[in-house]
Amino acid sequence: MAREGRWADGPEPAGPDEGEGRSGTNPAGGLPAGPDRPLPAGGESDPRPPRAGEPGWLQRVAALTGVVPADPALFLEALTHASYRAEHPDTAGADNERLEFLGDAVLNLCVTDHIFRSYPERPEGELSKLRAATVRAETLAEAARRLGLGELLRLGRGEEATGGRQRPSILADAFEAMVAAVYLQEGLEGARAFVLRTLGDDIRRLAARSGACDDPKTALQELSRRLGLGEPSYRVIDTAGPEHDPRYTVEVRVGGRPLGQAVGRSKKVAEREAARIALAGLGEPAATSAGPAGAPEGGGAGGSGAPAPDGSAHAAPKGSHGTPPDGAAPPDGARAGKA
Structure with a gap:
């Protein structure tokens, strides 16, 4: 699509009538790319999914996240690792570290609000543990893998060569950056919907696993x-x-x-x-x-x-107020202090 071709060579936005005939460089392969010559992701013979900035990446973001990017530059930033920016300082635009910072705060708010409302019987200490287990890097990295964010990331050659697309820390950071991008486009309710759509099952699983001991x-x-x-x-x-x-x-x-x-x-x-x-x-x-x-x-x-x-x-100690009216004694072990 012509709209996507504009983003193939960097995050610089173009106006509605600008760049329609512009061609550029595919950041992954160095091949000519543009609206007049869209390329399969990675070249003619490479069936891999498109990276951010390549033809087809916006549709893939929408399909994986359920959010249609209204500002491609924002989502391109969310999917740009610092290593890519270091290798392409003139064309890469911003990396995702600032968005990661914002996304961390938005994610914590959305998860905290959800578990506070969903588990009214649990005290603060247990809610804190559940939140920590939900927003830790391992959980977020797994959510990013399910979404396929690793395949979308723009990485430097060094990170690419050393398995950066599967590195938990990179994936967790990308997930937080994506939360921020959704928040900036869709607002808090949109971010909340995205977080619960992607982490809701994890929250329920973690809550159930700890429930027997932590919530009597x-x-x-x-x-x-x-x-x-x-x-x-x-x-x-x-x-x-x-x-x-x-x-x-x-x-x-x-x-x-x-x-x-x-x-x-x-x-x-x-x-x-x-x-x-x-x-x-x-x-x-x-x-x-x-x-x-x-x-x-x-x-x-x-x-x-x-x-x-x-x-x-x-x-309550033995002999305290509140002996059952029918005189029935609790079974052995049901009350502390019972021999």
Whole structure:
């Protein structure tokens, strides 16, 4: 197409009527290229996909990313590695390092917003771990491979010769630069859609892998369903302390049986610890990991029932408020302090 031919020799934009008869140099092969003589990517006998700037690259970007580039120069910059610019300082235009910088921030915002909304029961520490696992270089590099960004990149000869198209750091940087390009063209909602389209499955996989240990409420829900016991239920059975520093005692029941009680400075924290205790009572190995940092094993020193200093929850001590009305005792191991 004539529009693509303009970009074959660099990122310099041309006006609607400029360059229609211009020919240039194919940056990969040094062959004449232009709207009047489009070449197959890499030459007459090379079936490889087009690199950025070669005929057909814009359609390939659109096909792989779901975004039709309105400003080819922007996407060409996103796909230009610093090594290519170093070898072609007069024609390459900008490399993708600035876009990578912006894309890193946009990516973090999109992922953070998504996991915050998708996993309301998970505390800040677990969300941070999930975000870190999602935006780390290995995850982004794999996403870039799936998209085929490595084949589109403009690389210097040295990087090309040493396998730069498959190098995780280069691929991760290219992915972040592409996020930035989409953001600058489509805005935050467009960037969010691109990020979730390309990383959504990774987020779900990483969340599920860590869920059994890191989110006891989700783990208990899944185990309860698996055992045919229905949904766990939580209720506050006691509230103590002043209004500005309350203590909540929460009980969790599974299949109508009380399986755990815990005390915390918020209902959610107490529910999480009660779920952890219930999992241990049901013999779920993933739940036997230690509770939140600072929560003394067995429910605090001497089973006092006071929350740990950091505000985390611990098991309600034996004999605390909230004994089930029907007098049913929790199974062995369901409450800390039970012999």
